[in-house]
Amino acid sequence: MADVTQLIHDYLRHNKKFPHVFCAGCGHGIVLGSLIRSVHALGLPKDDVVLVAGIGCSGRMAVYVDFNTVHTTHGRALTFATGIKMANPKLKVICVMGDGDALSIGGNHLIHAARRNIGVTALILNNHIYGMTGGQCSSATPQGDISMTTPFGSLEKSFDIMDMCKAAGASYVARGTSFHAIQMDRLISSAIMHPGFSVVEVFSPCPTQYGRKNKFRNAVDMYKWLKSNTVKVETLKDPDQKPADGRIPIGVFRDVEEPGLEERYFELQRKLMGQNR
């Protein structure tokens, strides 16, 4: 425990912007911890890491951590990240977004970042709700669930982020949960070191806005649910088939080595400039 505290002190802007905004029981803090452990374990210099965040509770993560941090606009974090990565491909660019951020307002940018296979890591903190604005439904709210804007139950299907990102061309696609913190460290580390576009979706409980309105009595209930309602994708006979018992597969859904857009672009540029000499 002492080690963890030490690590946190090395990476957080602890003297600046605390207390933080996250509610007790919120999964977002666990993801932040995992991100810090991953960067630390990989031995990346803080100066080389850029954390680009959208707007939402998840977006607030950027202010706390001592990397280069950019808190952007709602839904557009990936567009800023694309500019930063193309401007300086040496940087490790990590984008943190909520489900509203990444899928609703920013859905178009997500599929295009995947299509380009830009060398950016997208962390999608899926709490199935708009946390910061007070619990309205997002495009990841499960059908039938209650939110401030779906008081009679949501009629719309939610996106499956894994399917969508695979289909759009992301070369690393994985899902974890805030309950499975050790697995999450692995997923995030691999994603950061992955050359092309990498997506890690994390089920991150929002007890305040989502849990309360749906079947959960408290935060502990939500974590217990994550434990018993998920299944490691490796253990499935057919990873492309959704388990019949309704459990949600977690783990790595795709991992193919493909150069990122920036690699391909600068390769082309070297060729063109060679010819021009």
Add this chain to the structure above:
Amino acid sequence: MAVQRKKRKRRELFALGNEAVAEGALLAGCSFYAGYPITPSTEIMEVMANRLPLIEDGVFIQMEDEIASMGATIGASLAGRKAMTATSGPGFALMQEHIGYACMVEAPLVVVNVMRGGPSTGLPTSPAQADVQMARWGTHGDHPIIVLSASNVQECLEMTVTAFNFAEKYRTPVILLLDEVTAHTREKITVPDPDEVEILSRVEPTVPPEWFKPYADTARGVPAMAPIGSGYRTHVTGLTHDVMGYPTQRPDEVKDAMLRLFRKIDQYYGDIQMSDEYMLDDAEVAVVAYGSVARSAHLAVEQARERGAKAGLLTLKTLFPFPRPAVEKLTHRCHTVVVPEMNMGQMSREVKRVNNGRTKVRTINRVDGQIITPSEILKAIL
């Protein structure tokens, strides 16, 4: 050692206004372009697509829309690049949230808007000057902004260089407003040798990272800017922030931050506002025009003089901050100010504000996708 006199390498081109913009950008050191095609601005993007991959570290990327283009442009600017995007009305509308963000985080960059007829998809291939007030007030929130224009192809090149210089000097987005006529006119231009042109770049911090205050007030009001990845780990946010870049709601810090944004532009008003005077010394009727309309006005003034009318022309190159002193001068000397423009009065509104009832303000407005002819202006002068 004898000083080697370098031979100036000027180039002559027969170029479109849009091509001249791209030339100007490259001359100014632009090494990043992100955009989305839209008539009548597309040639800017096409030239950049051809040229940037051929220069060291030059980056060109076609994004999925204008929101993304502007996001990427800001990202590149934060990472230390001189960055530009170009668009037309509908795309400019989509960019507004991010233009505000760029103002707030003080990201130097250039946005070119080649105006077309509107509202909405309007008249995609017809000239208009209908985005003047959008360029000034399109974003949410209160902030100053620099808006420039050009009335011929050579000026397209020169004003693009100026736009980059202002962006870097004042750490702000700069908008270059062109109309379709200027953008699609082909004229002979001279691209100067890079050594002949003054090119400014943002000031980077010299203090050690632990001492660096990324939004510190300075005498100029413009803080030093550290590119992402240079060892100065800072927080950039669209939220109102303190001098360290962290969000704040403390009224004194909010006020300081907001007032500095205004002050850094206001106090350099004299440097920023640019206009050309033609035959104004003894003028009794002054035409105030910008963009391609200024060329019609130029001919109209010549014709008026031939007929003995004491007419003159003020061509606005800076639209905002509005060149008040230049216009105010006219309102003391002339009995009439004529403002021709391809909209229903977006700039004459500013002229009337400054005029304060001292002279007649005669407006000529066209919103039918047609240019304003010299004879229309001549009629208003006589």
